[in-house]
Amino acid sequence: MELYRLTAHELARMIRGKEVSARDAIESLLKRKENVDSKIDAYREEGVGSKSVLVDADNVDAAIRRGEDPGPLAGVPIARKANLCVKGKLTTCGSTILFPFRPPYDGTAIERLKEAGAILYGCTQMDEFAMGSSTENCGPCTKNPWDQSRVPGGSSGGSAAAVAADEAIAALGTDTGGSVRQPAAFCGVVGLKPTYGRVSRYGLIAFASSLDQIGPLTKDVEDAALLLSVIGGHDPRDSTSLDIDLPDFREGLDEPITGLRIGVPKEYFVEGLDGEVKGAVRKAIDELVALGAEVVDISLPHTEYAVATYYIIAPAEASSNLARYDGVQYGQRRDSGALLGMYEETRQDYFGDEVKRRIILGTYVLSSGYYDAYYLKAQKVRTLIKNDFDEAFKVCDVIVTPTSPTPAFKIGEKMEDPLQMYLSDIFTISANLAGIPAISIPCGFSGAGLPIGFQIMGRPLDERTVLQAAYAYEKSTTWNERRPDLKWITKSS
Amino acid sequence: MSDHFSPEEIKYIARLARLTLSDADVSYFASDINEILRYVRKLNELDTDEVEPLAHIIPLKNVWREDEVKESLPVDEVLSNTKYKRNSMFKVPRVIEE
Numbered sequence: 104m105e106l107y108r109l110t111a112h113e114l115a116r117m118i119r120g121k122e123v124s125a126r127d128a129i130e131s132l133l134k135r136k137e138n139v140d141s142k143i144d145a146y147r148e149e150g151v152g153s154k155s156v157l158v159d160a161d162n163v164d165a166a167i168r169r170g171e172d173p174g175p176l177a178g179v180p181i182a183r184k185a186n187l188c189v190k191g192k193l194t195t196c197g198s199t200i201l202f203p204f205r206p207p208y209d210g211t212a213i214e215r216l217k218e219a220g221a222i223l224y225g226c227t228q229m230d231e232f233a234m235g236s237s238t239e240n241c242g243p244c245t246k247n248p249w250d251q252s253r254v255p256g257g258s259s260g261g262s263a264a265a266v267a268a269d270e271a272i273a274a275l276g277t278d279t280g281g282s283v284r285q286p287a288a289f290c291g292v293v294g295l296k297p298t299y300g301r302v303s304r305y306g307l308i309a310f311a312s313s314l315d316q317i318g319p320l321t322k323d324v325e326d327a328a329l330l331l332s333v334i335g336g337h338d339p340r341d342s343t344s345l346d347i348d349l350p351d352f353r354e355g356l357d358e359p360i361t362g363l364r365i366g367v368p369k370e371y372f373v374e375g376l377d378g379e380v381k382g383a384v385r386k387a388i389d390e391l392v393a394l395g396a397e398v399v400d401i402s403l404p405h406t407e408y409a410v411a412t413y414y415i416i417a418p419a420e421a422s423s424n425l426a427r428y429d430g431v432q433y434g435q436r437r438d439s440g441a442l443l444g445m446y447e448e449t450r451q452d453y454f455g456d457e458v459k460r461r462i463i464l465g466t467y468v469l470s471s472g473y474y475d476a477y478y479l480k481a482q483k484v485r486t487l488i489k490n491d492f493d494e495a496f497k498v499c500d501v502i503v504t505p506t507s508p509t510p511a512f513k514i515g516e517k518m519e520d521p522l523q524m525y526l527s528d529i530f531t532i533s534a535n536l537a538g539i540p541a542i543s544i545p546c547g548f549s550g551a552g553l554p555i556g557f558q559i560m561g562r563p564l565d566e567r568t569v570l571q572a573a574y575a576y577e578k579s580t581t582w583n584e585r586r587p588d589l590k591w592i593t594k595s596s
Numbered sequence: 597m598s599d600h601f602s603p604e605e606i607k608y609i610a611r612l613a614r615l616t617l618s619d620a621d622v623s624y625f626a627s628d629i630n631e632i633l634r635y636v637r638k639l640n641e642l643d644t645d646e647v648e649p650l651a652h653i654i655p656l657k658n659v660w661r662e663d664e665v666k667e668s669l670p671v672d673e674v675l676s677n678t679k680y681k682r683n684s685m686f687k688v689p690r691v692i693e694e
Contacts (some may be wrong), residue, residue: 207673299653313652342659343652411636422613429614431686433677442689446614460625461616463606466613480639482649487642489650521628522635527627538653563653 106131109271111179111326112353115220118178123260125160125178126438128272132180136225136270136540142251142592144243145265147185147226152444157182159222169534170172173220176333180224182271186233187317187420188306189213189223196308197229197258200339200453201434210306211333211341212275212317213411217335226355227261227274231455232425233310234258235283236527239518240457246514247289248303253511256286260529262320263290268588273321273330278412279311279547281506281531284316284543286558289508291545291585293573294320295327298564299538300345300424302331303338311420314413314535323583324544324574328352331566337569345564360575363568370406371530378507381387383555384548387576391503394575395524399499403491408484409533414525415468415481416536422465460521492560498545502560504530506543510553540566544573545582554582601630 106114106128117123133153140146163178183189186196188206195201209585213223225279230240238245238260247253248268255264259276263286276283278296287294295318302317309315319330329352336349367388372381392398430436430449437448453464468477495502508529517524534541542559548554561569577583603622606629610617671684680687681688 171691202679207676221658251655339661343656345654407640407641408639411638414632415636415639426614431678431680431688432674436678436680437678438689440689442691443614447616450614451616452614456624459610459617459621460628461611462613462615463625464629467601467605467609467629467633470609470612477636479649480644481636482651483644483647484639484642485643486647488651489653522631525632 105135107135107269107272109272110322110555111176111181112329114272115175115177115179118163119167119172123470124132126157128178128299129156129160129180129224132224132270132272133487139268139469139592142246143248143264143268143270144284145227145247145261145268145270146182147228147261149420156222156224163220163222168235175219175329176216178221179491181221182216182225182227182265182274183223183329184259184274184276185226185229186277186308187213187275188284188308190422192223193226194308196233197231197453198458199435200428200449202355204308204433208333210307211296211338213306213336216505217302226272227259228263229261230258230457232308232421232458233277233279234421234457234461236281236285236524237512237517238286239264240455240513244514247511248589249291250551252327252512252513253553254514256289256507256511258282259320260286263287263292266290266292266320266322268544268589269586271312273326275310275317275330276333277307278318278319278535279290279314279315279417280535281528283320284286284529284531284541284556284558285507287543289511289554291582291587292320292322293327293542293544294318295542296540297331297335297490297566298540300343301335301540301566303341303344303563304340305340305515309424312554313400313420314417316535324493324542324577325353325356326571327542328356330569343429347479347564350567352566353513355567356570356574357578358390358571359395360572363391363501363572364399364499365396365572366399366401366495366502368401368403368405368495368502368504369405371504375508376505379549380505380507380509384503384557387557388503390579391576394579397462397571401495401499401502403495403533405484405487405491406533409488409536411482412484412488412536413476413528413532414464416485418461418465419469419478420465422462422469427542428454436438457521485536492533492537492539496562500561500568500578504558504560505555506530506558510549510551528554539563540569542573546580547582601633603627
């Protein structure tokens with residue numbers, strides 16, 4: 104068995120048990136990347152930092168030889184999306200405006216991974232400023248390991264593809280409207296968006312601050328539980344971080360789900376939902392029932408307004424957050440000789456089109472005369488969407504839906520039609536608006552061999568139940584064991 | 597709500613966001629942005645007169661901390677991401693006329 108195929112919990116156990124060294128693991132992954140990434144483009148050109156990761160691995164091995172325990176992720180290489188700050192490492196959020204930014208500090212999630220013994224391995228491709236659902240708003244776009252003519256989803260498409268192609272043991276992504284879960288579904292891996300406030304956003308380059316949340320992309324549910332237990336928890340440097348005890352989510356993961364009430368919302372099984380996706384999700388629900396769960400038919404009546412609400416709130420927050428890219432402190436500057444000219448030329452020349460589109464949209468909905476009609480209205484509808492979930496969770500414990508209405512679409516298919524691209528997030532956006540935890544896990548394949556994922560959403564802070572249900576399902580099926588054969592790479596190379 | 601976001605308005609709003617769009621940029625963005633705005637106006641189907649807006653999901657009160665002096669990032673590291681600097685400061689074009 105090649106080491107790159109292992110999960111984080113398997114590899115950490117072997118490294119801590121001195122069965123393999125951290126250096127062996129890193130070398131196995133570096134070789135894997137060399138063999139496949141020139142075709143997949145999961146990692147950004149700044150690469151993985153081959154020299155420094157080998158030093159990190161040797162340090163872990165030396166600590167183990169001294170009899171120390173480096174932590175629950177001892178020697179495990181973990182990739183990170185390019186919007187998570189790592190001290191001294193190129194971190195550009197997929198944008199030329201921020202090139203060549205090297206953060207002077209580690210973000211909290213990164214710091215906690217390091218403290219747990221993990222090795223920060225590589226910076227993955229993403230849509231510029233996380234604005235996109237396909238990892239095409241950047242260059243070069245990441246390819247779906249299951250079919251090179253298709254997108255990996257987005258905006259954490261590089262992280263999802265890296266995990267799916269065994270180029271990373273696990274990865275961190277970020278999820279503002281589905282950017283962890285949708286690529287997880289498209290690439291056949293597990294993706295978890297925690298409750299808003301569960302994971303500190305300190306050191307996450309902001310897109311839409313009331314929606315952004317860091318989450319793991321992993322090969323199995325146990326790894327998602329492990330990573331959340333490491334990166335979660337209170338942090339005084341993020342004022343929205345919740346001061347609530349962080350459990351070890353691996354404890355009790357294998358508890359039976361007998362009597363678990365799973366809500367199935369009728370609004371998620373409607374026209375526009377691909378037939379094969381619908382069939383696979385229905386089968387997943389049957390499997391959960393076979394495991395002892397009960398189905399409750401529920402309604403989330405404001406579901407059809409989620410995308411519209413999101414595309415007011417997210418651009419509004421983004422237009423404010425992205426004001427900081429003015430050429431002064433970091434990244435690119437057009438030195439026009441005058442202050443205003445510097446701002447305007449820098450932003451005009453270095454932001455991409457989708458980013459400009461959302462800045463204009465966001466500035467418009469916040470501008471005088473339109474604020475009430477758009478932004479305030481959207482915030483009120485956000486209340487209605489959250490109320491839908493509060494009502495639903497009175498009669499069920501988790502909610503099960505498809506993650507995305509279709510399997511991975513073709514590269515280029517939606518690039519000329521932003522609204523169609525936005526609608527691909529129709530099933531994931533509500534969890535961000537309501538702040539609740541949600542996971543996507545593999546539940547089958549289309550006739551064309553593309554992965555299909557389904558989503559389990561839970562009550563605020565109840566990641567435990569979400570993970571238990573996902574774990575029970577995963578253990579009773581074999582979908583997560585399948586990997587893309589990558590014949591399209593080996594053939595051509 | 598206004599039904600159409602005109603080219604002049606797009607230019608004006610872009611200027612507020614410190615973007616200078618060419619006429620070609622404006623026509624490129626105009627149709628998409630109008631289509632998106634038409635779509636989001638779907639929210640008008642809902643009566644929200646009695647609904648409170650939701651700014652943050654978690655009912656957080658003000659988060660206070662002790663007013664203590666703590667170590668901050670080293671100035672040279674913070675300045676290391678720009679070549680436009682002098683002493684311990686960021687350098688920008690002249691703001692006030694001589």
